[in-house]
Amino acid sequence: MTAQAHPNSFRTGPDERGHFGTFGGRFVAETLMPLILELEKAYNDAKADPAFHAEMRSMMTHYIGRPSPLYFAERMTEHFGGAKIYFKREELNHTGAHKVNNVLGQILLARRMGKKRIIAETGAGQHGVATATLCARYGLECIVYMGAVDVERQKPNVFRMNMLGAKVVAVESGTRTLKDAMNEALRDWVTNVADTFYCIGTVAGPHPYPAMVRDFQCVIGEETREQMMQAEGRLPDSLVACIGGGSNAMGLFHPFLDDRNVEIYGVEAAGHGLDKLHAASLTGGRPGVLHGNRTYLLMNHDGQIEDAHSISAGLDYPGIGPEHSWLHEMGRVTYISATDQEALDAFQLCSRLEGILPALEPAHALAKVAELAPAKPKDHLMVVNISGRGDKDIPQIAEILGTRL
Amino acid sequence: MLKTAPMTNRIDTNRIEARFQKCRQEGRAALVTYVMAGDPDPETSLDVLKSLPGAGADIVEFGLPFTDPMADGPAIQAAGLRALKQGQDLAGTLALIRRFRDEDASTPVILMGYFNPIFIYGVERFLVDAKAAGVDGLIVVDLPPEEDDELCLPALQAGLAFIRLATPTTDDKRLPAVLENTAGFVYYVSITGITGMATPDFGKVSTAVERIKRHTPLPVVVGFGVKSGAHAASVAQGADGVVVGSALIDALKGTLDENDRATSRTVEAVTTLVKDLAAGVRSVSKKAAA
Numbered sequence: 001m002t003a004q005a006h007p008n009s010f011r012t013g014p015d016e017r018g019h020f021g022t023f024g025g026r027f028v029a030e031t032l033m034p035l036i037l038e039l040e041k042a043y044n045d046a047k048a049d050p051a052f053h054a055e056m057r058s059m060m061t062h063y064i065g066r067p068s069p070l071y072f073a074e075r076m077t078e079h080f081g082g083a084k085i086y087f088k089r090e091e092l093n094h095t096g097a098h099k100v101n102n103v104l105g106q107i108l109l110a111r112r113m114g115k116k117r118i119i120a121e122t123g124a125g126q127h128g129v130a131t132a133t134l135c136a137r138y139g140l141e142c143i144v145y146m147g148a149v150d151v152e153r154q155k156p157n158v159f160r161m162n163m164l165g166a167k168v169v170a171v172e173s174g175t176r177t178l179k180d181a182m183n184e185a186l187r188d189w190v191t192n193v194a195d196t197f198y199c200i201g202t203v204a205g206p207h208p209y210p211a212m213v214r215d216f217q218c219v220i221g222e223e224t225r226e227q228m229m230q231a232e233g234r235l236p237d238s239l240v241a242c243i244g245g246g247s248n249a250m251g252l253f254h255p256f257l258d259d260r261n262v263e264i265y266g267v268e269a270a271g272h273g274l275d276k277l278h279a280a281s282l283t284g285g286r287p288g289v290l291h292g293n294r295t296y297l298l299m300n301h302d303g304q305i306e307d308a309h310s311i312s313a314g315l316d317y318p319g320i321g322p323e324h325s326w327l328h329e330m331g332r333v334t335y336i337s338a339t340d341q342e343a344l345d346a347f348q349l350c351s352r353l354e355g356i357l358p359a360l361e362p363a364h365a366l367a368k369v370a371e372l373a374p375a376k377p378k379d380h381l382m383v384v385n386i387s388g389r390g391d392k393d394i395p396q397i398a399e400i401l402g403t404r405l
Numbered sequence: 406m407l408k409t410a411p412m413t414n415r416i417d418t419n420r421i422e423a424r425f426q427k428c429r430q431e432g433r434a435a436l437v438t439y440v441m442a443g444d445p446d447p448e449t450s451l452d453v454l455k456s457l458p459g460a461g462a463d464i465v466e467f468g469l470p471f472t473d474p475m476a477d478g479p480a481i482q483a484a485g486l487r488a489l490k491q492g493q494d495l496a497g498t499l500a501l502i503r504r505f506r507d508e509d510a511s512t513p514v515i516l517m518g519y520f521n522p523i524f525i526y527g528v529e530r531f532l533v534d535a536k537a538a539g540v541d542g543l544i545v546v547d548l549p550p551e552e553d554d555e556l557c558l559p560a561l562q563a564g565l566a567f568i569r570l571a572t573p574t575t576d577d578k579r580l581p582a583v584l585e586n587t588a589g590f591v592y593y594v595s596i597t598g599i600t601g602m603a604t605p606d607f608g609k610v611s612t613a614v615e616r617i618k619r620h621t622p623l624p625v626v627v628g629f630g631v632k633s634g635a636h637a638a639s640v641a642q643g644a645d646g647v648v649v650g651s652a653l654i655d656a657l658k659g660t661l662d663e664n665d666r667a668t669s670r671t672v673e674a675v676t677t678l679v680k681d682l683a684a685g686v687r688s689v690s691k692k693a694a695a
Contacts, residue, residue, distance in 0.1 A: 017551065026551045027520060029476040031572040031597050033549040034579060173482055179473060186475040191598040193574055289521045289547065290473060302494035303525030305472045 010257035010332050013323065018207020018293075021329065023322035026206040028292045031190045040208045042113050047215075052108060059104055063137070064094045066101075066219065070227035070383070075353040076369075083238070083376035085369060086231075087386045088224050090248065091358065095133050097126040097388030098220060098248040099201060105216035106199045107134040115197035117141045121185040123150055123178035123244065124314030124361065125157025126388055127201030132166035142166035145184045147177035150313045157392050175307045178244075178317045182291055202245025203321030206292030210321050217251025224383055225255055232381055238263040240372065241385040242364040243335070244279070244315035246324045248387035257332060266324060267368045269310035270337035277309035280337040281320040282328045295322040311340035311400075312360035314388070342367035344400065347390060359388035360397070420513040420541045421566060421589040424463050425624045425645065429691075434641035436461055436686045437626055438679060439517060439650030441468035441484035442501060443493025444657065449667040450488070451501045453657065453675050458512045460676040461683020464646070466544065469498060469518025476546045478601035480651040483658070487665050495522045495531070499538040506539030515568065515589075517544040520556065528556055532563035542566035542589045550582045557586050570594050571617055571625075580620045590624040591617055592648065595640075601651025604630040611643020634685030641689040649682055 013020040026036060046052040060066040069092065073085045090098040103120075110118060118140050122128030128144040135142035144161055148170040151158055161168050174180035182205075189198045203210045203217070228236050239256060241249035243266045256262045271278035278284060281296040288297040290305060298306045298318035308318040327333040338346075346366035351357050358366060365384050373382055390397070398405050428435040438457050443450050457465050470485035470493050477485075502514055516535065523531050523545065535543075543560055550557075550569070557567040566589030574597060575583050584591065593613060595605035614625045627640050628648025640647045656678045660670040 026549065027547040028549060029546050029572075030549050030570045030583065031476070031574050031594065033551065034574045034576065173479070174472065174486075183473050183475045187478075187599045190476055191602070193597045289519075289524050291475070292547075294524075297521075299521070299525065301525075302496075303471075303522035304489060304494075305521075 006330065010327070010330070011254060013326065014207060014211055018211070020323045020326035023287070023295050023325040024207055024210060024293050026292060027289050027294070028206045029190060031193060035193055036206050038113070042109060043208055043212050046109055046112055052112070055108055056105060060219065064100055064104065065092065067223045067227070068092050070224055070231060072231070073354050076350065079353055080370065080373040082378065083373040083380040083382040084378065085373055086228070086236070086381065086383045087356070088220060088252065088383055090220060090385060090387045091356070091389035095126070095130045096391065097130070097359065098217065098251060098385070099127040100130040100133065101219055101251065102201065102213045102216040102247060103127065103130040103134050103199060105212070106197070107138060107140070110140070110197035110199070111138060113197065115195060117143070117192065117196045118199050119143045119145065119185050119188050119196055120199045120201060121145045121178065121181040122201060123147070123181070123316055124312065124359070125150065125154040125161065125392060126314060128166070128168065129157050129160050129164070131199050132161040132164035135166060136164045143188065144168050145171050145181040145188070147171050147175070147181045149176045150178065150181070153396050154313055154392055155395060177308070178313070179305065179319070186291070202247040203250045203323060204245045204291060204293060204295065204319060210293065210323055213247055214250045214254055214323065217247050218254050220248065220251035220385065221253060221255035224252060228381065228383070235259055235262060236381040236383045237261070238265065238372070238376070238380065238382045240265045240267065240365045240369055240382065242267045242315065242361045242387065243320060243324060244269070244317050244361065245319070246321040248385050250321060250323060252383070252385045253333060264333045265368060265372065266333050266335045267364045268335060268337040269312060269315035269364055270339040271309040271311070273339055274337065277307065278337070279308035279310040279315050279317060281318060282324065282335045283337050285318070287325065290319055293322045295319050295325045296328070311343060312364065314359070314361040315364065336368055338364040338367035344397070346370060347397065356386065357390035358386050359390045360393045362387045420511060421464070423511070424513050425590065428463060432691050433689065434644055434686050434691060435463040435624070435626065435646035436637070436679070436683050437464040437466060437628070437646050437648040438462040438653060439466040439468060439648065440653055440657070440675065441470060441481065441488050442498040443470055443488030443491050444484040444654070445487050445661055445665050445667050445671070446491045447493060447497060447501060449671055451504060452672050454501070454505050455508065456672050456676045457679055458509060460679035462679055464513045464515060466515040466517045466648070466650070467498065467502065469495060469516055469522055471519040471522060474519060476599055478599040478651060480601040480654045480658070484654045495526045499534050502538040502540055513541040514539060515542040515544055516540050518546070520545050520547050523556065528559055532560060532565060536563055536565060540565060542568045544568045544570065544592060546570065550585065553586055561586060561588060568592055573597050573613065577616070580617065584621045587621070587623065590626055590646065591621060593617060593625055593627045593644070595627050595629045598629065600629060602630070604632065604636065607636070607639035610640055614644050634681040637682045637685035638688050641686045647682070647686055653678060
């Protein structure tokens, strides 16, 4: 890849064709193209409508419970003896993760567009639960596609979705995980174009999804800026977040991209290790085209998509949002990775030191905080996004630790 | 903004044009068949491909297997996975087409699939190798006109037809953009949906074809949901050609043993259905072109 000049701003993308540098785009079947153009127009209209923002704000406050706190993790700070560690508490949102921020935006948009049938893909089930929740709240039909492997390892979330009135479809095709759930959701959308809105859960897919989902998640970073100014009178020195598709990370990072002194770390899932089965698309993949966009992917010599692996169903995806691929090549964000074991250790450490059970996804971010924080001075302000809570992972972790529930 | 291919491009659609010309002279629609390269193994898929023109196929489409075919139904998904399991890759598919061309110089060959394997092979290298192998056209499902820079325009430059899909959601406002850089023929997808599932309302097909023909002089072929000679005859009434894919793959799959290996009946099962489809297409007499 040839070196690219640094832009004046990292926050102006994508261009009108949905490109972040060479990444992104609209690689979809012709059947979907008119819908994607309609969605783009509807989103631009909504963005310019104060009533849309007012409804978002009201629901964020009274339904989701925003702003989420920025919490000084005192004991973890003491434990590592370096940077002053803050948690952005996205796990305290209604439904237990950051996913609901984006779903709220998309469901309000679907209502504006008159769509009555909502489909979604889900990995860990958090995006599925958030979608099922807002569909219940607004009386919309909800169908969630979930890989059969994930249905098995995330049973509590499957039950929650059913309680909320959603239909969960266990996807048996391909590798039976998140990427196959996304294939199946796209197949549903191609078939039911007239009445269906596809609520994508991460900053990936065809334009305008990566930009739209990012915009809906940017509330995380915007609040963090304000809260840190109040707490410390200045911006943080570093940000750390886990990355599957990368929506919680993008939401935290984006409002800080032009603050060049803020170090930014994205943590991919290294699974069993980068030389074995993993889900680290940037570290172990290369650019390709899948699910509507060009981005870094795990694949073989022939462009066939390879199986990802992570202990965390939410990170178990062989790709990553296209804007992350661009930020990686621009060098603005440093992408690192944590293994299954490191995440499991961090999960237990955080639970005991802070009384917070993080989901296995942000446990990957915490695992790298364990490496980054001790090397920093005591006045270094580090924010880690606790993107979800660990309740959904309890049965899986208990099994790994040899406990029968 | 979409770019237009230069007027002086060297689109060598001779085989495709000649074949539609021949069908018009015979006063009938063309039969376009789709099978998957490498399904259930490379040699059998080549035998199947070779058998198609003799059974009545006018144009053959060879599917490029892909792990994540997001516009395809279960039949083609499974066919792709069977092929990948046998190690089929893009280089291997081009090698099979070279061998087909050694014996058949006139039947148009269209490669149909998804962009990623081509992108990873390298667009420039792919176009040179595909042209040399005797490929006439490309159908790449996930490249709408908005992404014409990626492959469509380079393909036209290299003398390969880039055949576009038009769908029921492609309205009159959008059709000109969809047709702008299309060459060879237009493939009308008769349903909103994935391959091999719903059967279209054949009565509506001719109306849709007429709508497209108001925008282009190219032949318009119709596919998705055509499963029998009777279906083919219905579609042939309103279209310049009929495409059949999933039904052929189902016929092939029905002959495989418990380990998905070809049997002595595999090639014959496909040709039997193709003969039925060809008879259906030929049962409808169309006015010869003026």
